[in-house]
Amino acid sequence: MKSSYGGSKQGFLDERADDSQPLREYAISIQQKRKIREIQNAQTKRTTGWVQWKENWKSCRKLADDTKELLYTMQLWRKDIRSIEGTKSRANSSGKFGSGVQSYFMFLRFLVLLNFVMFVLMFGFVTLPIAISRNTVFNSSHVVSYASDIAPECTKYKAAIEGLGYFHKYIFDLLSGTGFLEWTYLFYGYYTVEAINFKDHRYNIPLAYLLVTFAYLILSLLWIVKRSVEGFKQSLVSDEDRFQSYCNKIFAGWDFCITDESTAALKHNSLQYELKTDLEEERIRQKIAERTRAETCRIYLLRIFLNFIVVTVLAISFYCIYRTSIFSQEFGKQTFPGADMLNLVVEYLPSIVITIANFITPIIFKIIVNFEDYTPAFEIRCTLMRCVFVRLANIGVLLITLWTRITYCVFGICSLCGYNHDTYPCWESRVGQEMYKLMIFDFIIISAVTIFVEFPRKLLVQHCSFKPLQWWGLQTFEIPQNVLEIVYGQTICWIGTFYCPLLPAIATVKYFIIFYIKKIGLMKNCIPSPKPFRASSSNFFFLLVLLIGLILACIPVGTGIAYMRSSKACGPFVAFNTSWDIIGYTVNRMPPGLQKIFNGITSEAFAVPFFVLICLILFYFIALAGAHKRVVMQLRKQLALEGRDKLFLIRKLAELQTSMSKMPTTQSSTFDLKTNQTLQYLHPQKLQADVHV
Template structure:
């Protein structure tokens, strides 16, 4: 159940995980008050925001300084890339492979200049034709996304209808299990098909190689994160809909006596099914594909080729799972522990699959330069996770059947009620920190800090350009070896 109390007998969601959450929270309820839980959740989100902004700002500064710095990159790798403190043979081999891969990436980036020159030499007729093709393909992508979101909505409504509205429609265990996990199945299937489709479509849009990767990732990110939004919207549209509008309790008490448990269960299902799919793909797709390529010389084996390990797609899988964890933490406190175990096993499964089943990507990928992009995506996921949680805390009425907030209108009401019981000085301090004046001041200070960071990065870049110019001048002034002034 949700936060410490079990749902009534026969209520939807009385599963093993819900019961485990109940026992877990009953054991620690003496250590955490209700308002303490809300405050801890709020401060945890705030800490994550500060952490991601700091890391993103660092990556942004590095991108500004290192942009268009190919010559310096080659010099650093060739003349200063080796670590002379290495004493182990295995460490030396690993360092050699790392430097070799970095040089391949740099050479690949240099080869993009040829394609960029061809792009600049296009005629107006070629540009119009290309823009028309891009327009058609983007409309097709929008149609695919809309179809996926509509299927997720229909699957969620059907699943709710079977298990909540009309329990008599249940057939047997296998069919009921499929119906119960139907939204998760549809979301996972959409997340599995759309990246392949986007990677195929991007070949006809004729973008620059660097933009191809980023644009494909942006489409995949939008698909994965928006699918969670559609699922929550579908669930909440059922929770807040009553026969007699508006709902007397603020939600549909007859069908969802403990709606927080229901939302938490949906996050549980997404997490568990995502884990099952990752393991299944590794065991039943990647491993047999490797065996087929090793022991077969058929045309099918040659056409399939060896599986590539795509770093961006694997990172997006982690971002997707982390977003689900953030959303579900408030409704199911055991979810972070489950996600920790999930990614512990996934790490070693992916490691074995990478070594045994996969080969490096044909297109080199520089993970260090995309650190800012991935942190930005993770920050978007965190912001997306905050929206439904904050809306449910502040807007939707608490369940009257379970949960620690049954005596309050909304979950947030416990915070001012508890603050009013604190000493006068502490109460005034907390109200001052939550005032609009403090929020505006904090926003202005944050903007000034961001402006300072950007200005400092620009100053560093100008210094680097000046030093590079001085080195070029020194190279022109110095005589060749063996010559005289």
């Protein structure tokens, strides 16, 4: 009896030791609490090494999951974006906008976060240290050119800073980036600091400026690629057999964890929209399959002719931008006192022409693509690629024209400084001003179109019975055009951040406001599009277009860093021939061992084998993906064959049942034997099919 009591007492102590409840809450003696504490300490000592590491790893994973869940609940505009998919239009309550429009607003949210991170990088590592050094006791050394052969004419730069004359003058300066804004933290020319000395540490501003530029470009690339891979996976999952897609949506598409009525309505609308998209694509695919050879030839000839028209429109657009850019720069050399409005219009003339081209060409392309008889998904992609080429090429024409004027030399004027220092004493700030004007003007146009075009159109169509207005009808939310607007603005931001360091802050505020402008315009003025399209492929394609914009933005930025002569009158790189020279200067000041490592990494002996290795790895993954694709196709064929076997056996079973109903009773035992054999054969086939699925 005593041993039984002792065993139960020991079990009680072991049970309390495993409990997480504090010991002070137990009504037991001090001696028992001490024994429980000893047991807990012994257990802690036993969980060392591998077991302890696994427990710590589980805790870290749980913490990461909890953090991810918390960030998801705190996600910007989460409820607003979820509500857009199933929201009915107030202009026409008969339809819903669907997941395609929702994907646009998710894309806009991504750009807001990206620009905010870019602003934090540039502000934290470049702007803030200079601002602190100029307003505190820290010592900051201003740049003095190391080269002794620089002509004094190259170092003359005086920003057009004037006193307060008229209020409208400040408005003009705010819109054009000149005047009082030219000599602020907004533009490149203001960052004339070589280094900041924090006690015993020296902060190299030119190196930080260049490294932050590389950092935001690389970060943008990695972030876009990461999201593109996720979208590509979704598109691969959705790229399946059409019959299988219908079955999955109808029989397995519902989420039975949904308990909220509004969430259930959103899910119902989402499934309905996806089924409509599948049926529309199937209808067009069937129409294409039923074409005759004559109809196919007619369509291809028509597409060739329409593409010739597209090329002509592009050529006219580029020529107009080129001529207006030259006229604006020639006119800017002259001064007309009292003609502030005229000067502002001429300053904005390239931006105005670019905006007009960006507004007119998508309308022309939309009309053209209606005659080319493409599927809705390919129609959007084709229009998007054409308009992307127009918008990004327009920026390229403007920059080429501007840089041609910067390096254009007459009578040996460039021999002193390596650029046209008379017209552009601080050419980097001039490029930053052009990008700033494009950003501001783009925002003004987007806001003005929503307020002064889309809303009046809705009122006229709803309250006026004029036949042409009724034929014009209520507008739909044009996803390609809206995506192009923000991709165009983001490309401007990538190009201009090097020359206008605070441009990401302007872009963040711009996209934040545009979200609400577009949402209100969507709810108030738009009706759902009659041509549904798949959102999974759209998300991937949006990011692909954005990636193209990033790659094209790296070309002018890289050219300005590596090949263009730095201004000798402003900016952090006046001591160097080009901005890239700061890298060589920094490497030469490193210890000899680090210099050898850096030179070895950047040499051809390392670069060529590294490139070959990357190509081999890429080839391996491409071959692996092809092998996996072939295996998937074989498994699908095997599933189809096993399905036919099942149908054959079920048909035989039905025939046996029919014949049994006509047989005498004495033959029922024979039928039972055949039925059992059939079921025994059918059952393992079913299991095998389930395993393959």
